[in-house]
Amino acid sequence: MKFSVNMDKVVFLLFFLFLNTVTAQEIKVLDYYSKEPIVNVAVYNQDKSKAALSDLEGVCDISVFSENERITFKHLSYEVHKATKNQLLRNGAEVFLVLRPEQLDEVVMSISKWEQQKKDIPHKIVALNARAIAFTNPQTSADLLQNSGKVFVQKSQLGGGSPMIRGFATNRLLLTVDGVRMNNAIFRGGNLQNVISIDPFNIEKTEVIFGPGSVIYGSDALGGVMNFYTKRAIFSHKDSLEVSGNSNLRYASANNERTAHFDINLGKKKWAFLTGVSYNYFDDLKMGSHGPDSYKRENYVTTENGLDVLTTNSDPRKQVSTGYDQWNFMQKITHKPNNNWGLDMGLFYSETSDYSRYDRLIRPDKEGSGLRSAEWYYGPQKWFMGNVQLNKKGKGKFYDGLKITTAYQYFEESRNDRGFQDAILYSTKEMVHAFSTNVDFENKKIGDLRLYYGASYVLNKVGSDGSQKDITTNSISDAPSRYPDGSSWQTAAAYLNGEYKAKPNFSLLSGLRYSHVWINADFDKTFYPFPFDDANLSTGALTGSIGFSWFPRANLQVTLNGSTGFRSPNIDDVGKVFDSEPGSVVVPNPDLEPEYAYNMELGIQKNYNDKVVFKGAAFYTYLVDALVRRDYLFNGESQIEYNGELSTVQAMQNAAKAYVYGFEFGLEAFLTENISLVSNLTLTEGIEEEEDGTDSPSRHVPPTFGDVHFVFKNQNLKTDFFLNFNGEIANDDLATSEQAKTYMYAEDANGLPYSPSWYTLNLRTQYRLNKGFAITCSLENMTNQLYRSYSSGIASPGTNLILGVDYSF
Template sequence: MQNLKPTLTLILFLLTFQFYAQEVTVLDADSGIPVDNIAIFNKDQSKTTITDANGKGDLNIFAPNERITFKHISYEPFSTTKSQIGRRGNRVYLFLKTEELQEVVMSVSKWEQQKKHIPQKIETFDARNIAFTTPKTAADLLQNSGKVFVQKSQLGGGSPMIRGFATNRILLSVDGVRMNNAIFRGGNLQNVISVDPFTIKKTEVTFGPGSVIYGSDAIGGVMNFYTQQPRFSYADSLAFSGNVNYRYSSANNENTAHVDFNFGKQKWASYSSFTYNNFDDLKMGKHGPDSYLRPNYVVQENGTDVLVANDDPKKQVSSGYDQVNFLQKFTYRPNSTWNYDLGLYYSETSDFPRYDRLIRPSKDGDGLRSAEWYYGPQKWFMGNFQITQKGKNKFYDGVKLTTAYQFFEESRHDRGFQDVELYSTQEKVDALSVNLDFENKKIGALNLYYGAEYVFNKVHSMGSMRNIETDEVEETASRYPDGSTWQTLAGYINGEYQLKPNLSLLSGIRYSQVWVDATFDTTYYPFPFDEADIVTGALTGSLGLSWFPRSDLQVTLNGSTGFRAPNIDDIGKIFDSEPGSVVVPNPDLEPEYAYNGELGIRKNFNDVVVLKGATYYTYLVDALVRRDFSFGGQTEIEYNGEPSNVQAIQNAAKAYVYGFEFGVEAYFNEHLSLNSNLTLTEGVEEDDDGTDSPSRHAAPTFGDVHLIWENQKLKADVFVNYNGEVSNDDLALSEQGKTYMYASDANGNPFSPSWYTLNFRSQYQITNALKASVSLENMTNQRYRMYSSGIAAPGTNLVLGLGYIF
């Protein structure tokens, strides 16, 4: 029995030691990679330790409830307790400092590159910044950045404008897969709202042409959304974590709920996310133009359309909608060389009204033109499978194969006031893409990135007319030629060369071949042609440098070209572009080309003030624009029962856009900082006959100023957003006719007034697991519309959020 006592004592000691012993793994929040040399210390720094090469640190010297801090020069400091770390699986995730030049970006080559070596302007927004700004949609995420202008025709929308270009002249990418499809139009697009902001790990916006890597459409810029990756476990046990979020906003009585969770083992991991949004009708501000008010709207009484007075003219009746988003990701890493990733994405809206069409006045001006005008459910599905191999090879150090299938569905439904026919068109697109991308970092000071891409789109389109009294349905003309296809095959090579430690050169070239095939149905319109069969190619390139004449001064210079090949929307659509006008097909189109030059400067004053500036000039030739057209010798045809002027997309113009972008960051002390952005854009379209007009997508001068205070638990931001005026003379000709969307100047002509808003935003970390946010937007209750927008912006808006990590 006495021999048993030492054994029992030893067992009790080992059990006690195992209970109190604790090791933490510190990981990069974006990549999930372990981080070494992280200092870990208590409040008075009497106890300190440091993480090793595997990101592991020993916490045995700290008491269970003692507050400890994790700190590194490149990361934001983080404080917690040992017991809380244990409840989180002994893992701590740190975020890179936003001002770090060492930041890694992927948009320029599809592989990781240091931002300081990139000659193009790139802005990044990480998950932490996104969570702080609490955007309702991905469109609001871009708008909140202060660097991208967003137009809205309805609440369920958001069309970004970058450097005077928009819609099908800027490219949208999700996890390396282009979302732009064959029916992306020149009019305003709302596809960006299909991306769930709760799932975004990082957003990178590249300003200027990106056609070397992304091909057609990347003229004004590229928006890359990278969603959350499943996280592996760095222990033998299963790692489980997740988030629950709720958000409410008063201006549209929004209710949003989100949940995500992660399962991880050492070789496989899974990430699941679900978000539900419910938006009621949006309420505008109190102080502003009366022409923005909604004095009346249409209802049906006893089967008849009736115009009724709006009890609250500031409430934009028929603007609300619902949306669901789902994301499921799996990743498998059998060893350090191979990685297999599968992503399944789904987004669907309810029917959502196109508000700008619902407020159009009737021809006599006494009523409203439309009784109904709404988009059917907007659906998007993507299956994305990616295989990545990294390791030494004779021809590459990394290879990535990305295969994706996407399905898009959208529809339009409109009915005139007191008409019995509801006209509908429905579009579906099947999109396949294959990308093969290589990186080679072993040719001296030269890093090569090269690859190939194939994209295939097939468009399904149909039209119908339903009598709302008899419920009889008959076929009508479709919006696009049914069964039409668009495809492209391309190859590219991009190189980064380190000329000197402070001077790097980035250059690339790409050739794209594009095929468009469409057969026209002459049942409803006597087309003077049977088909469109376009085969065209485009050669694009870029050359730029990043130079640090001093460690605190960076100068970038870049020249690049971009192109956009005609798609099915350009060559084959039939739709009413505006009251009394109809757009018809035109099979004789060629690509449009852009030539761009850009100069950027970044100056750091002792890590206290950072000034950034960029200027650019873009020249667009053979621009695809909507102009008057002759259709079978006729300049006017009947469309949906109404005589309409004939127009078509044509290579009928040149355009030039130039602008300036400024930014300042100032750090007054450890807690207080200021940042501000200012963007000025000018654009002109010049027709072949020598006439010119302002560019439709050149945004007004816009900017913001933020004063931010933060400590370990609280972050608060007082900021001003502002937009400059667009006078009647500076409105595009296509906008001057939309008097119902704009205010009237002293001469009674439409114009877009300047505006500003004063706002407050805050976030408080109640515990390591629970945080709350409170924001008050548009505190002075301004009534305003973003330029070219059909819906007024929210008035004073209280936004509440609650998030819990488990």
């Protein structure tokens, strides 16, 4: 009897092992980044005598293959994957495929806020997916944009990055995160660094629209729109809880960077939770060796026993006081009660330490023998966003898709500066509370016509205060604020956008938007006798776009697009008081109007037998009623005292026109199955015309820039050897405001400031050991060039070794 019982157990165990073996013959095929199942993946052996196909759940049966037989997984939209049956079973019976970057049917969301085929859109859009971002391994989201080779980025300090697109920058470009407008009422015309608040580890995809995007996004979208879509919480495909996640470590030698990131996803059938945390530490940045000596940091200010001292820098290539650190946090919650409804919630928080504005710290004093500032630093830059999006699919009476997005954002920043051997530290602190609601509809009911329409409302409340501290006595007293405290900026808008598929090879897109903007600001006359009590602006703007995408042949695409954009004055334009440069002070001007842009763009794409793809675009933008900073009279005076210094008065004014034109080229050549060449080139020119008929080069027009990449990749290895380059901007081609910043530029043969050309040679490699581990190694600026990008106060890194480790589970 005892023997019989044991036999029963053995039989049961053998039966269990048999069932387990049979079950293990099923392989699930998933998207590497989204973890979603992939349907219709062809699975076959070397001579294609055995084959299988993945079903709606991404599952396929591989029982027909032998254990050591090499199996190929192939899908039109994904990279080919090969492995033996034994390897597949050892790896948990899951296969992860990576999207091919060159898909012509790539889907984008930026033009209408709904999914559209990129090939049907006449606008130029650059899309960067999570795979490309992980390979370039950027330190910040500003570097992410710069690594694309199509966006120029200016830096005033290490904790910064101000994108320039088609001759526009700062508050003439729009930032969005998950469809929520990030631009606020105090986005300024000077260089911005808000983009660094967005954690590149949390980004699923970035889409950049080139040219005006006001029809969908309203004010500020003059030169382009940068849309950041963050990673989504992933549901389980089983009845049980599924746990997955990623961890990343990175080190960079040029600024002794130490970065750590961790995220974890908990997925059920109807609920999913994603939590991500990142920490970055950056030391002072070290510049290269071969370049202008004027870029070197020969000395800096230290304070000893309350006395400022000019100290010789023991290593002039080390840019003292550029280091900082930063925390980022993200929490996503997704609920899908059924196939028609979905609810997405997101919480984001970012905070930096204090970080110096390096370009202000290297300004010489009036005599030219020392430095003007003992301290000039930003206080912690804080950003919080909570957003909720309700999605509905199905056959509504007037729509097939509905999105309702509501968000609250909090921004905090401060500025602190003290002159050399001055006892007073001047500080201003700004807080913005931003509320927004968007309602967007998609309608596919009218044959070949798709309609997209909606409405939005945004409210910004601005808090601002000023103080001054005597560092010898630690006494603190009130001082002027940067903006009118309690001021508000709000806008309401409605839009209609249409896509008409006239023929299979011809698509027409057109849209209209009306926006209205209100500003209310009350001025405090405690410190300045303003000749006005308040600023109350009420302005409206109608913008539109029309364009087509045409394939005269299957391998040739032609696009043409005309669009208008506008930017309404904000609180920064209307009510700011600050020192723009040594000896100048900007004061409020309540009599401002919106500026308008008119844009034309022609694009062409030619595919040569799927071996070479050429892309080109030409554009022209005309800006009227341009808001520019010009000399001004304050109570009849051309000069006033500001922070203890007699300064020339300036104010924002609708005092100029401008035009920008240029060409953008791209080339992709697939030399072999594993080797490709990718190159980008951008040429831009721009002129500002004053009311008196004089003109000058536009400040935010970058030099000619581009890159060339030689890429090798196979299933586990990708290597990129590439060249980055910038052209020269001669003194005559520098904007007038830039010519005055002699401390930031090199000297030409005549002793005049100019921006030299430069290049760097770089190598980047990523090796994936298995589905869990990947190692990234980069060597940037291999020849140790010493250079500054145009308009940047900080010199770029010298030779920089970057090591990264990524583990996914």
